[in-house]
Amino acid sequence: MPFFPTKRLLAQFTNRAVVYAQHGDPTKVLSVLSYGPLPSPPSNTVNVRFILSPVNPADINVIEGVYPTKPKPDTSLRSSALGSSDQPAYVAGNEGLAEVTEVGNGVSGLEKKDWVIMTKPQLGTWCSSRNVGAHDVLKVPRAPGLSEVHAATMTVNPPTAYNMLQEFVPLKEGDWVMQNGANSAVGQAVIQIAASRGLKTLNFVRPRDDLADLVKQLEALGATKVLTYDALADKSLRKELKTWTGGRDIRLALNCVGGQETTLMTRLLGSDAYLVSYGAMSKQPLSLPTSLFIFKNLTARGFWQSRWYLEKSRDEQRRLMNVLVNLMSQGKLKEPMHEIISISAKESDEEATQKVRDVIAKSYSGRQGKKALLRINVE
Template sequence: MQTTLWSKCIQIEKFGEPNEVSILCTIPIDPRKWNENAALIRWIASPINLLDLNIIKGKYKKINTNLNKFPCIGGTEGVGLVERVGSNVHHLCVGDLVININYWLNNNQNEIELNQIWTEWDIIPSNSLFSIDKKINLVSAATLGITPPIAWTLLNDFVKLEKGDWIIQNAANSDIGITIIQLAKAFGYFTLNLIEDKQDSTSLRNELYSLGATKIFNEKEFCNKIT
């Protein structure tokens, strides 16, 4: 790659309130990042994750992150299109829909890092990219990087569950809670789901039931059941 590519991005200037320290700007993508194992990605969707906001606010600044060097680009998860691949890249093709799994490959209990996805273009090591089904809608695809793996881990890595077992969870209408409901349904588990009194509504319950929830209680109902 001989020419410099310019990319619009959300750049973080320092720790602080995200709306005060984030700016929209255009930056050059260094062509020297290109090599035979790289891929040129055009990012097309990325959520504003609570994790992103907390990192920008400095809540994790005592942990090693690539936010310790400013300015930097924000964003931990998203979905993009492969526009070009290096000569040594065989698991990706131009036009593939991909997510960046670098957050999971490089992370451990003492390190939180951004994938710097809030940008139009980037050159990325291909081994940190995972291709996904193009039929997945972009909203779902853009949020595959964090919530589903956490939900999967909670169901598989702590207690050996058998088909027909019950799971009790609070915050059932959170992103992770909703994912747990769907995975549990697929695995044959039953779910008892707690929601906050102030968030309780017929439409919310109907949504959770449609996703596979077995039982739903608000906090007051549940307390009355167990006392």
């Protein structure tokens, strides 16, 4: 059984992390663990304090053990608190905004109080502080209008949206882009980045009771058309689509759902189009008609932002960040709808554990509604 320090014992700890010792249901395997101060950073590393750390669907998949990339255990957190002194802890979380608190020898370009984001996958961001390699983070340029929420959510969703719009089809003003999962964080970013370029978007979402409110929210971000997946079965949609687009072919579709809805959506594409998949929220296989490949020359590709970071140079990573920072500071890329979950220093580890598990349970059931951001306080 995990050991949870009492409120009296917490006084001797200066850091906390959301950890797990084995893969499984996050509502059962996650625990909040308190631990001591960080040592001074070794050469070519920095110590950082996390400001905000998002809870993303992929984070849940990592904890379950079904995601392609795996975190490395944090051997500094071997503790009887996890049931065995020989059992290392995995710190959850892939994305987050942190502030540099101490700089090791040999590090250039980073100073105390700089904001940084993680570019190496699965570093473990659901914690108060940790030591990271200087080459595993990027400095975030401070700009008027750039919020903590902007910066904390900059690593995954906005760059995914930007790169998918940039790398597959040469799009010009007035062209159309189609996507499902349009109310997701990536979907919202696609709408806004497309609008900033004069592109039009056809957006599909699940039917829901509050559909009118959601349509208004997405239109306020710049969505051109918002429909439910039910519309894909309507034979009149293709005719309406030609009217909306003025006869222009749609040559880019973005997919994070999979299943039959995506098959139907793909049929709306024109010739020489790309279907780019970056998720599979329905957990259903994607089946595409052979005729689309033969007669329309369809290209189906996948996109994974983690791979992009591994393949691109530091200069290319910085250029992308500067583009996103400019969009955010100009108000063209708004904060995602979010809720900040604060873990108070006054809460015991057991109380904090229950709060984190409740957040995950809401995300599992779809009741969270907004992106959850963890703020782990130790003072």
